[in-house]
Amino acid sequence: MIVDFKLPDLGEGLTESEIVSWQVSVGDTVKLNQVIGEVETAKAVVELPSPYAGTVTAIAHAPGTVVEVGEVIISFDVAGDAPVGDVPPVNAEPKRVPTLVGYGADPESTRRPARRGRTFEAPALSSSPVVVHTAQVQGDRPRSTPPVRKLARDRGVDLADVFGTGERGLITREDVVGFAGGRAPGAGTAAPAPASSMHAVDNSAREVRTPIKGVRKLTAAAMVQSAFTAPHVTEFLTVDVTAGMELLARLRASREFADVKLTPLTLAAKAVCIGIARQPALNSRWDGPNNEIVTMNYVNLGIAAATPRGLIVPNIKNAQTLGLHGLAAALGALAGTARAGKTPPADLAGGTFSITNIGVFGIDAGTPILNPGEAGILALGAVRNTPWEHQGGIALRQVMTLSLSFDHRLVDGEQGSRFLADVGAVMADPAMALALG
Amino acid sequence: MTTLTLNQAINAGLRKAMEDDPKVVLLGEDIGTLGGVFRVTDGLMKDFGSHRVIDTPLAESAIIGTAVGLAYRGFRPVCEIQFDGFIYPGFDQIVSQVAKLHMRTHGQVRMPLTIRVPFGGGIGSPEHHSESPEAYFVHTSGLRVISVSNPQDAYTMLRQAIASDDPVLFFEPKRRYHAKGEVDLDLDLSRAPAMGAARVVSAGTDVTLVTYGPLVATALDAAKAAADEGVSIEVIDLRSLSPIDYGPLEESVRRTGRLVVTHEASETLGLGAEIVAAVTERCFNYLESAPVRVTGFDIPYPPSKLEKHHLPDLDRMLDGVDRALGRPNSLSGLEG
C-alpha cells in the first residue's frame, strides 16, 4: 500500500525547509532508516532517514523547492498487510532517546508550558448552618482554622458561641471579629445591668479583684483590637430634633404603631440606613489579608445593649429593607432578647454599622469606639430642651448631639461629614427622608 | 479465657493456623529443634514435623526467597526473621519480589506470606537487636504491616495474617514477650476485630495519643499518670500500620483537637510523620494545637546503657502531651 512521508517538524520553530537533494529515485527499493534525502533548515543541512521500508512511488518536490512542514514530499509502496500504524516520522523533533533500559526520558519541549483545560462540577451549596450545631451536639468541637482559633483565644472568644459562615459551618476570621465586641458602655432601650462576672463588693477591703473572663473579657479585647487597629475620627453634630420627636409622638398614637415602641433610636436607625445609602463607605470593612475594601450592600445594624452578662451588640439583619415600623419591632425584639440573656450567636455576628444610645444616661456626646470590623458607629445623646435658634429667634427646642466615630482608612472626612449631616437632617426633619432616600 | 504471655499467644496462634491449614509451613533459623530464641515456636516441630517447621540455613534472603517459591507452589509460608536488625539481607526479596508479585502477575500469583519480626528495643541488647524498621515496609506498596501490643491481638491477628492472601509483615514487640494477658483461644476470626482496625484502648477527652506495638503499654501507663493530674488522654492502638485505620483517629481528634503520636523508631519519616500529615489533612479545622511526635531520635540505636534516653518513656510522652495542651513543657518558649 502507498504511504506518504510528510516533511516533519525539525524543531526550532521552523515552518518550512528547502529540499536540498534526493538520494533515491522513483522505483528504488529503500530500507528502513536509509538516508533518502537532505533538507536545509536555517541552521544546517539535515539528512532524512526513511521511516519506511519499501519502493519509492513518487517524489513530490524537486530539489530547490521550499516546502511547508506537513506537506507530502515522497511516497512509498510499503509491503505487508497491516498498516505501519503510528510510526512517528523518524527525525521529527523533539523525540525520546532510548537508553539501555527503556524508551528514555521525555525531551525538553519547545512549547510554552500550559495546563490542560478542566471542568469542575459546581460544588454543592453549603449546607445550612444547622449542620454545625448538629455536629457540635455529637461531640465534635467547632470547626475553624488554627490561626482563627488563636485569634479567638486571644480575644477570649469561645468558638462554641460563634456562628460559622464559612463552608459547612466553618468559623471564619470575620465571624470571630464580628462576634460581640464592646466599646464605650451604653445601652439600647434596656436598663443597664451589672455584669454577672462581677463579684459582690467587699467594702472592708482596700481593693477588689475580679477575674477577667466572660463577656467583659471579650468586650475588652474587642475594644483594644478596634481602638489600636482602626484610626478613629469622631465628629459631632448638634441638631434640633423637635420635628422628629413630634413625628414620633404622632405615630405613637396611630393604630399602625400601636404594637411597637417608638423612640429616638428608632428614627436614628432609619436615618442611618438612609445615610449609608448615600455614603456607602460608612458600611464597609477593611480586608487586610486580601488587600481589599469590602463594601456591603446590606446593613446589619448593631445596637449596643446591656445584658445580664454584660454589653453586647446584636444586629438587625438587612435593616435597610425595614421601614420605621419594622425597625421598631426589630429593636423591641432585640432588646427583649438581650435583657433575657438569650441573644443567639447568629445575632451577634455579621454587623456592618452600630448605634449606641448614651442619651438614656443623660449624656450628650462621646467618642465611641468602633465595633471591630465596622467602619462607623453613631452615639445618640440625650434629647434636651435647649435654647436654640428657631425661625430667626431663640426658642426652647428639643436638641440632641450626634457623635459619629469612623475608621479613617475607610471613610474620609467629607464622607463622614456628609453622612452625619444626612443623619442629622433626617432626625431634624423626617420629611428629608423623602428628599434623600 | 486463658492467661498467656505474648510469646505464648503467638505460639498458640501458629499452632492453630497450622492445625487449620496443612499448607502452612514455618521457616526460620533455630525455630525447630530449639523452638526459637524466644521460645515462640516451642513444641511445634515435635507436633508438626520438620517438614512443616523448617530450621533453615543462616540466610535471610533465602528464607524469604524460598518462601516465594513455596507460595508459587501453593503453600502458605510463615517466615521468622530472628531479629529486626537481620531483616535487611532479605529486604530485596521482600520489596522487589514479595510485595510486587501479585501486581506484577495481574493477580494471578498470590504471595500469602507472613513474615514475623521481633522488633523494638528495651531489652538491653547489643547492636542490631533493637531496631524498628517498620517504616521501610509501610512505605512499600503491596505489603500489609501490622504490629500487636497484647496477647489477645497477637493470637488473633497472627492467624488473620496467615489467612490473608496478601503478604503481611507481623512486628512483635520483643520487650513485651513476657507480658501477660487474657486470650480467648476459641474466638472465631470472623468475629474478632478486623486485622486492619485501629482501636481506642483507653477513652479520654483532652488529647489523642496514638501508638502501636511496644509503646501501647507505656502510653496506657502515661494515661493513668495523667489522670492523676486531671488530664484525660485517649490512647489509640493502631494495630495496623499499612493500612492505617484513620476512622478512630479522626473521630477522636474531632473531639479532642489535639494529637500526639509516639513510636520507638526515629522521628524523620517514621510513622508519626505520616500520621501527623494525614490527620492534619483530614482534621485541619478541628486542630487546637500543632500535632506532636514523641519518638526515637535520628540516631542509630544506642548502646544498651543509653537506650532509655532514646526510647520514649512515660515522662517524655507526657511532656509531649503537655505541649499539645499548651501547658508548660520542655520546649516552652521555643519557636518551631
Add this chain to the structure above:
Amino acid sequence: MLEATASPGTSPQPGLHQLIAADGSAVTDELLAPFVADVDDEQLRGLLGEMVVIRRIDFEATALQRQGQLALWPPMLGQEAAQIGSVHALEKDDFIFPTYRENGVAYCRGAKLAGIMSTWRGSANTGWDPYEFNMATPQIIIGAQTLHATGYAMGLAMEGKESLAIAYLGDGATSQGDVHESMVFAASFQAPVVFFCQNNHWAISEPVGLQAHAPIAGRAPGYGIPSLRIDGNDVLAVLAATRWAATRARSGGGPSFIEAVTYRMGAHTTADDPTRYRGVTELEEWAAKDPIARLRAFLQVRGQLDAGQEAAIEAKADAVAAELRAGCIGMPDPAPMSIFDNVYTAAHAILDRQRDHYERYLAGFAGTAEVNTLPAGARP
C-alpha cells in the same frame, strides 16, 4: 519428606560436553548420548525450526524497538540452542523460573507473542499467566529467581511430586548472593531444582572473567551439587544435559547445575553498544560456532534437510514475525486507572482513597481538549 542431608559433591566433568561440533559433525559423549538416543531427524528438524523462529522473533523485536514500538528488547541472538534445547527437556508440570532473556523459552512454552511483547513495550509488567504453562514472569533482579525455584522445588519434595523446578541464570548472576544461598538450600534440602546457567560471556560490558576465576561449573560441587559443563550452542547436548539433570531431580537425586557455554551475539539490550567493550574478532570466532548453522549442517550432511523443509521453516518464521509485529503495534495502551489494580488481594483503605481521588482528578479533564498532546510538528 524434606530433610537436610549432607550430600557428597561430584567433581566437574573435564572439558566441554558436546554431541554436535561447531562444523556440524557428530561427537561421541558417553554421559550425554543415552539421554537423546530417542531423538530422530524429524525431532531435530523441529528443534532447528524452533531455533530459526526464535531468532526471527529476536530480529523482529529489535526492529520494532528501533521504530519506537518497544521500550527495549534483550536479544537472545546466539543463545537459541541453550533456550530451545533446555525447554524441550521439561514436562508440563515442571515449573520454570526464567531471567528476562528467556523469551524463546516463553514462546516454546506457549506464551502469546503479544504477551511477550507487552512487557518490553511497557504495557504490562508481565506477559502471561504463570500458571497457564508453569513459567514464572521474567525476573529483572539478577539471581532472585534461583531462590524462588529452590523454594518451589522444596514444595514439590514436600508434596512427594516427581516434577522439578528449573532456574535459568546467567554468568553474571553467579556473583549474586541469592544464587549461592539457593545452592546452600537446594543441597541441604535436596530440592529437585535444576540450575541452568547460560554462560554467554558478558554481563552488559563485564566479561565472565570478572565474575569467576575458575569455570562456573566448578562452583556447584562445592555446595554438594553435581554439575555439567556443556557446549550451550549444541542443542542436542543441551537437551541431553537438561534431561540428565531432570532425571536426577525426578528420582529424588536432588539439585543439579548445568553451565551451558554460549555467547551473547547481540547487545545486552537494544540501546547497548557492545563495540565499546568487545572486539570484532571475538564475534567472528563465535559466529563460527553458531547453533543454527551447525544443526543445519548436521542435518544437511545426513541428507535430512531439503529445500522444501527449509522453505517451510522460513515461511513459519515469516508468519511468526508478522504476527508479532501486528500484535505489538496493535496493542492497546493500558487503561490509566489500572495502575491501582492487583496491588492487594483485598481492599486497602489508603490505596482505595487514592484511587477515588485520582478518578475525580481525571474526570475533570473529560471532554476538554488536551493541550499537551498536539501531534508532532503542529504548532500551538
